[in-house]
Amino acid sequence: MPHSRPFLHRLSPRGLGAWLALAFSVLTVVLTLLLVEVVERAATDQVKSSIGNGLGEMAMQTADKLDRGMYERYREVRLMARRGELVGPSATRAERRRILSDMQSTYGYYEWIGMAGLDGTVLAEARGLLEGNNVAERPWFINALKGTYVGDVHEAVLLAKLLPVQKGEPRRFVDVAFPWMDANGKPAGVLGTHLSWEWARDVERSIIAPVETRHQVQALIVSAEGVVLLGPDGLQDTTVNLSSLDHARKKRTGYVAERWPDGRDYLVGYAATHPVGDYPGLGWHVLVRQELEDAYRPVRELRARTLWSGAVLALLFSLAGLLLARRITRPLQALAASADRLRRGDSQELVPAQRGYTEVRQLSGALNALVTALVHRRAELQVLNDTLELRVEQRTLELERALASVRASEQRIAAIVGAAQDAFMAVDQRGMILDWNPAAERMFGWSRHEAVGWPLAEMILPERYRASIAKALRGFHQGGEFSYGRRLERIVVNRQGTEFMVETTVALAGEGEDAFFSIFLHDISERKKIDRMKSEFVSTVSHELRTPLTSIHASLSLLDTGMAGALPPDVAELIHIANQSCDRLMRMVNDVLDIQKIEAGQMEYRRSVQPLAPVVRHATEAMQGQARQAGVALRLDLAPGAEAVRAAIDHDRVVQVLSNLLSNAIKFTPSGKAVTVGLAQRPGWARLSVTDEGPGIPPAFEGRMFERFAQADAHDTRQRGGTGLGLSISKAIVEEHGGTIGFETRAGMGTRFTVELPLG
Numbered sequence: 001m002p003h004s005r006p007f008l009h010r011l012s013p014r015g016l017g018a019w020l021a022l023a024f025s026v027l028t029v030v031l032t033l034l035l036v037e038v039v040e041r042a043a044t045d046q047v048k049s050s051i052g053n054g055l056g057e058m059a060m061q062t063a064d065k066l067d068r069g070m071y072e073r074y075r076e077v078r079l080m081a082r083r084g085e086l087v088g089p090s091a092t093r094a095e096r097r098r099i100l101s102d103m104q105s106t107y108g109y110y111e112w113i114g115m116a117g118l119d120g121t122v123l124a125e126a127r128g129l130l131e132g133n134n135v136a137e138r139p140w141f142i143n144a145l146k147g148t149y150v151g152d153v154h155e156a157v158l159l160a161k162l163l164p165v166q167k168g169e170p171r172r173f174v175d176v177a178f179p180w181m182d183a184n185g186k187p188a189g190v191l192g193t194h195l196s197w198e199w200a201r202d203v204e205r206s207i208i209a210p211v212e213t214r215h216q217v218q219a220l221i222v223s224a225e226g227v228v229l230l231g232p233d234g235l236q237d238t239t240v241n242l243s244s245l246d247h248a249r250k251k252r253t254g255y256v257a258e259r260w261p262d263g264r265d266y267l268v269g270y271a272a273t274h275p276v277g278d279y280p281g282l283g284w285h286v287l288v289r290q291e292l293e294d295a296y297r298p299v300r301e302l303r304a305r306t307l308w309s310g311a312v313l314a315l316l317f318s319l320a321g322l323l324l325a326r327r328i329t330r331p332l333q334a335l336a337a338s339a340d341r342l343r344r345g346d347s348q349e350l351v352p353a354q355r356g357y358t359e360v361r362q363l364s365g366a367l368n369a370l371v372t373a374l375v376h377r378r379a380e381l382q383v384l385n386d387t388l389e390l391r392v393e394q395r396t397l398e399l400e401r402a403l404a405s406v407r408a409s410e411q412r413i414a415a416i417v418g419a420a421q422d423a424f425m426a427v428d429q430r431g432m433i434l435d436w437n438p439a440a441e442r443m444f445g446w447s448r449h450e451a452v453g454w455p456l457a458e459m460i461l462p463e464r465y466r467a468s469i470a471k472a473l474r475g476f477h478q479g480g481e482f483s484y485g486r487r488l489e490r491i492v493v494n495r496q497g498t499e500f501m502v503e504t505t506v507a508l509a510g511e512g513e514d515a516f517f518s519i520f521l522h523d524i525s526e527r528k529k530i531d532r533m534k535s536e537f538v539s540t541v542s543h544e545l546r547t548p549l550t551s552i553h554a555s556l557s558l559l560d561t562g563m564a565g566a567l568p569p570d571v572a573e574l575i576h577i578a579n580q581s582c583d584r585l586m587r588m589v590n591d592v593l594d595i596q597k598i599e600a601g602q603m604e605y606r607r608s609v610q611p612l613a614p615v616v617r618h619a620t621e622a623m624q625g626q627a628r629q630a631g632v633a634l635r636l637d638l639a640p641g642a643e644a645v646r647a648a649i650d651h652d653r654v655v656q657v658l659s660n661l662l663s664n665a666i667k668f669t670p671s672g673k674a675v676t677v678g679l680a681q682r683p684g685w686a687r688l689s690v691t692d693e694g695p696g697i698p699p700a701f702e703g704r705m706f707e708r709f710a711q712a713d714a715h716d717t718r719q720r721g722g723t724g725l726g727l728s729i730s731k732a733i734v735e736e737h738g739g740t741i742g743f744e745t746r747a748g749m750g751t752r753f754t755v756e757l758p759l760g
Contacts, residue, residue, distance in 0.1 A: 055269025
């Protein structure tokens with residue numbers, strides 16, 4: 001084995017000439033094989049068609065000859081049954097025997113011809129056979145009286161002992177019989193013949209014999225039931241079931257290749273007998289077969305001749321290819337020698353031989369030009385190489401500095417992450433933990449080497465929330481959807497199984513398959529606890545203040561209105577100031593309670609479809625007292641058709657919204673100016689508006705307008721009062737009604753608040 005490769009290498013072609021010679025040889029062999037395949041297929045199809053059509057033609061001729069022969073016998077017997085001198089009552093037995101004998105002598109295949117009376121007694125026969133015997137039970141006698149004049153092939157019964165012995169096989173007959181009539185036209189007896197089956201064999205020989213010896217052709221005559229009436233030894237009197245017979249039964253003529261019960265393949269022509277004139281026929285079928293081995297012998301001989309011819313042609317073409325290849329490669333060898341001298345340092349031009357062909361001259365010119373260009377390129381490359389080395393050295397120094405900077409940055413980032421108070425973890429796109437800082441170890445109780453490599457969901461999430469991580473990752477992989485940069489509050493669990501609240505920020509770091517999620521977690525459980533305590537405290541204080549404040553406010557109102565009698569002016573002024581302060585304190589407590597209800601989702605709404613104009617008037621009338629004290633006029637602006645505007649609302653809550661907007665507008669509107677309340681309709685929506693003539697909203701405060709406890713100016717708030725909760729409460733109420741609230745403002749021109757509610 002170690003020496004096999006060098007041996008094969010020595011046998012492989014070394015030069016272009018050898019390769020061309022090999023190519024010519026291989027091409028010739030391939031073309032020869034293709035030609036043999038094409039010729040063999042075409043010849044096979046042609047031979048199959050030619051021989052098959054010939055076999056089908058022979059089958060059709062045999063069937064036609066059988067039909068016509070039977071028709072002649074059918075017509076002869078029918079005419080004889082009508083001859084007066086034969087069937088007349090005055091005819092003697094001798095005369096009848098003479099006439100029947102003459103008829104038998106005209107056609108040698110009449111084995112027996114005679115006539116019997118209605119009782120079945122044979123009256124006369126051409127040779128006197130069976131005269132006086134009764135044939136009333138014979139099928140030909142019975143069928144003739146019933147109208148069936150031709151009987152199928154059968155063996156001799158009564159005549160088997162009377163006729164000479166036939167060599168090879170028993171005698172078989174085909175019956176033809178007709179009734180003969182008396183003077184009144186009624187059946188008087190039956191004239192019958194037994195036609196020797198040798199007639200059919202002679203018909204078959206007359207057609208098949210010329211080709212049987214040379215082409216090994218065999219013919220079969222098959223009955224309607226599939227019984228072989230005439231055929232080769234071994235098939236005689238057997239029942240066959242073949243596709244060719246099925247085609248023949250369909251009254252078709254043609255050929256088919258099929259396998260017979262003897263296990264051999266045959267090309268079979270088939271045809272069926274047909275009625276001729278008024279002869280009904282017996283439904284025989286003729287099959288003519290030839291073995292495929294004999295049928296395709298010319299094709300195999302043609303294939304062998306083609307292969308031998310191809311082998312000779314391959315040898316001749318190989319020799320011609322070798323000579324032609326040497327002539328083609330001679331100039332190339334000279335050119336290769338010149339190129340080798342150039343490789344060794346000789347700068348002479350690559351001039352080919354004078355008798356070289358055009359392609360070699362073109363190649364030589366191209367190589368000469370290439371040599372000249374290479375000399376120039378070599379000098380340019382030397383200069384470029386020197387410059388490139390200098391640049392590579394500079395870039396190497398720059399990369400080293402950049403690498404050092406990156407390492408320093410990595411160290412700083414690692415130090416920052418390690419010293420961070422918030423828990424940090426890096427998670428890959430499968431949800432597996434890649435990094436875990438000390439703060440995460442303290443927060444969850446898992447060390448870094450325990451956490452890295454585990455799914456994040458199993459390490460920090462309660463089991464009921466783990467499916468959300470899988471859903472989020474699926475959304476990221478399918479469409480890149482993920483919440484980045486937003487602070488979210490989540491419930492997590494530590495190693496001991498204790499659940500607590502954290503604030504988390506997620507960012508995607510890197511690109512492509514190397515990208516990972518950077519997650520920071522801040523424990524807000526203490527803050528949440530403090531917020532809950534604060535909310536509970538505010539709610540408790542508000543409820544505790546509301547009851548005494550209600551009593552104080554009622555008492556001060558009675559004193560302020562003079563219900564307790566006249567008071568000194570200085571005392572009345574103090575009572576009035578105390579009443580206003582108590583009123584503001586009541587509103588503040590109510591606002592705090594409302595905001596608590598909104599946060600808890602306990603704010604109640606009793607909505608019904610009602611007109612909005614009475615709601616607007618109610619809110620305006622309720623704020624008239626505050627407006628008069630501030631010296632501000634309240635105006636009502638109802639657009640045409642406003643009285644018919646209806647919506648599904650809670651009357652008191654919408655009045656609360658308008659009251660908050662009017663209170664703010666009155667507070668920020670200078671004395672002597674006006675506040676306008678409007679109601680209009682646009683497609684699908686009702687629009688409520690409150691417009692003041694105040695200084696407008698500062699641009700820096702517009703984004704926080706609806707936030708809780710938001711105040712535009714603390715100094716101004718102390719002068720005007722307010723909790724900073726009214727607009728936030730109003731926004732929550734409007735949105736609960738399915739509406740929107742917004743504002744438009746211009747410095748020094750005033751502000752317009754707009755509420756839009758869906759029509760009812």
